[in-house]
Amino acid sequence: MVTLKESVGRYGIWSSGLRSEEALASGEAREAAAELEELGFGAVWLGMSGAEHAVPLIEATSRLTVATGILSIWRYEAADAAADFLRVESEHPGRFVLGIGASHAKLAAQYRRPYASMVEYLDGLDAGGVPAGRVVLAALGPKMLELSRDRAGGAHPYLVTPEHTAQARDILGQGPLLAPELKVVLDTDPESARATARDYLAMYLGLPNYTNSFLRLGFTENDFKDGGSDRLIDAVYAWGDDTRIRQRIDAFHEAGADHVALQVVEPGSTAGAPGPLPRAGWRRLAEVLA
DSSP: OOOHHHHHOSEEEEESGGGOHHHHHHSHHHHHHHHHHHHTOOEEEETTOOHHHHHHHHHTOSSOEEEESOEETTTSOHHHHHHHHHHHHHHSTTOEEEEEEOOOTTTOTTOOOHHHHHHHHHHHHHHTTOOGGGEEEOOOSHHHHHHHHHHSSEEOOOSOOHHHHHHHHHHHOSSSEEOOEEEEEOOOOHHHHHHHHHHHHTTGGGOHHHHHHHHHTTOOGGGGGGGOOHHHHHHHEEESSHHHHHHHHHHHHHTTOSOEEEEEOOTTOBTTBOOSOOHHHHHHHHHHHO
16 A cells, blocks of 8 residues: 555645635636646645645546645544545545644634644544545644644644654654645745745744744744744745755755745745645746756
């Protein structure tokens, strides 16, 4: 049987646009997913999604792994998520990965006791028959990473650095999947590339889960001012020419990542708001990784 690591491969695409109602209704999401499969990406991670967003992309492809990245534990009851997983698994064996997370206090009115609530949710998935090895957690801190090791198939950390990846690998050990997300700006000009990055990062700098993670990595409050310091931008983004971008991606693998989920950020992109699919950027990334 193909393992989780084998099914996702070394590179994937992270996109909220692929689960947007507009892209799904027009058929572009299906067409784009098929192209991503042909370009050699092993998986797509759908931002803020559920099984209903994954199924059309699975049906449009033959081997691409489709993962929720993430399914919020506050938006879907564990029993419902389990039933959805089992239905997709019965129809498309091995093609769906359930990525789950506790989201953020500012984004979820029900937010409370995130660690304990995650444990309860995993209990519910277990009771519903979901194999732990097909679940990954959006883990940033040490306790959630330990839970990813002990109760799931691995971790899908969002908005992290190679240093975080190395620390996460030490906690997870060699068995579980480690699949960090990395944002990419395909722009060689430092000023405009960082401006695009800052515009997109601004929303995340208002979420304590991320800023606390950065503080643990040695950043300071000064790094969060004015949309993020150059040091912070350069740590959590890949930008520049093809060689520089490839080096940044490789740094995550060298730090212990099994898979890197690449999110192309274009000028005018807004975090949390699915925009046009950056298909030309995905094609360029495939060339960079070839």
